[in-house]
Amino acid sequence: MSIRDALCRPFKMLIVSLAVLATLIAVHQQPEAYAASHAQIVLLGTGSPPADPDRSGPATAIVVNDTPYLVDFGAGVVRRAKAAVLDRGIKALEPTNLRVVFVTHLHSYYTDGYPDLIFIPWVLGRRVPLEVYGPRGIKAMTEHLMEAYSADIEARTNNPYATQRDFPDGHKVNAHEINAGVVYKDENVTVTAFPTKHAMESYGYRFDTPDRSIVISGDTNPTQATIDACHGCDVLIHEVQTLESLAKRPDFQAFATHYHTTTRQLAELATKAKPRLLIIYHASIALRPAVNPQASSPEELLNEVAAHFSGHVVIGRDLDVY
Numbered sequence: 001m002s003i004r005d006a007l008c009r010p011f012k013m014l015i016v017s018l019a020v021l022a023t024l025i026a027v028h029q030q031p032e033a034y035a036a037s038h039a040q041i042v043l044l045g046t047g048s049p050p051a052d053p054d055r056s057g058p059a060t061a062i063v064v065n066d067t068p069y070l071v072d073f074g075a076g077v078v079r080r081a082k083a084a085v086l087d088r089g090i091k092a093l094e095p096t097n098l099r100v101v102f103v104t105h106l107h108s109y110y111t112d113g114y115p116d117l118i119f120i121p122w123v124l125g126r127r128v129p130l131e132v133y134g135p136r137g138i139k140a141m142t143e144h145l146m147e148a149y150s151a152d153i154e155a156r157t158n159n160p161y162a163t164q165r166d167f168p169d170g171h172k173v174n175a176h177e178i179n180a181g182v183v184y185k186d187e188n189v190t191v192t193a194f195p196t197k198h199a200m201e202s203y204g205y206r207f208d209t210p211d212r213s214i215v216i217s218g219d220t221n222p223t224q225a226t227i228d229a230c231h232g233c234d235v236l237i238h239e240v241q242t243l244e245s246l247a248k249r250p251d252f253q254a255f256a257t258h259y260h261t262t263t264r265q266l267a268e269l270a271t272k273a274k275p276r277l278l279i280i281y282h283a284s285i286a287l288r289p290a291v292n293p294q295a296s297s298p299e300e301l302l303n304e305v306a307a308h309f310s311g312h313v314v315i316g317r318d319l320d321v322y
């Protein structure tokens with residue numbers, strides 16, 4: 001070995017070590033987020049009814065070949081989509097691209113971003129109608145929102161100076177009331193609805209894309225239909241209530257027993273459904289305890305699930321990408 005090589009070797013080792021360290025840090029910050037994959041899951045909102053500034057209302061985007069598909073539209077959905085463009089580099093989620101949406105159920109905090117989704121992308125330049133798929137009642141909700149915002153619609157479509165006048169279809173909605181089974185199919189996805197068990201008519205959805213199968217629960221009691229819909233799927237996105245938070249809310253326990261899923265039940269369900277990745281959303285947690293004293297910490301939630309589920313599980317946070 002030459003003197004030059006002997007001097008260079010420690011230097012090279014240092015460079016290699018730094019490169020490995022940088023890779024480890026990158027992987028730790030965004031596990032799987034930017035994996036080469038056609039289908040990306042972007043968690044736009046992972047919250048629940050409490051007005052949590054860290055977690056918007058439930059909304060999930062599945063992006064396939066630069067085409068976005070949404071599930072649910074809780075409060076903040078359009079701004080979170082724009083945040084995904086700016087902060088995560090997912091250009092497909094430009095608000096004007098939001099055109100195809102599936103709704104799990106019509107509870108207010110899953111749907112109170114609906115006028116946001118109908119009207120703001122139109123104002124920003126969407127030229128085609130929104131296609132919305134959901135349970136019975138979605139047509140009436142859509143008609144009532146059109147009526148509620150008729151002054152805005154008239155002002156924009158009849159005013160010679162309003163730019164929306166040139167694309168009058170951009171605020172329109174084709175609302176499709178669905179039954180269980182395949183509800184949508186195009187070159188990117190096949191979407192299958194399955195019945196869930198909640199306080200009203202409700203559905204979960206399975207997305208089959210060229211490279212991934214993704215199942216999302218919405219609000220539900222544990223059901224065999226969810227297990228069957230996943231059945232070894234790539235990703236299961238499921239709601240949950242911690243036992244700890246339920247213990248603090250005796251007034252909510254009867255409702256939760258009938259219409260939601262505990263950590264213990266989710267662990268049992270996931271053990272049977274065998275997803276390669278379980279993403280928990282709509283959980284009874286708060287990232288800051290002051291937001292909701294009855295909520296659990298993310299650590300407590302993970303402890304409760306991991307105690308009975310040995311698979312890969314993560315707690316979804318707003319703007320996480322999987």
Ligand SMILES: [Zn+2]
Binds near residue numbers: 105107198219
């Ligand atoms: Zn609900």
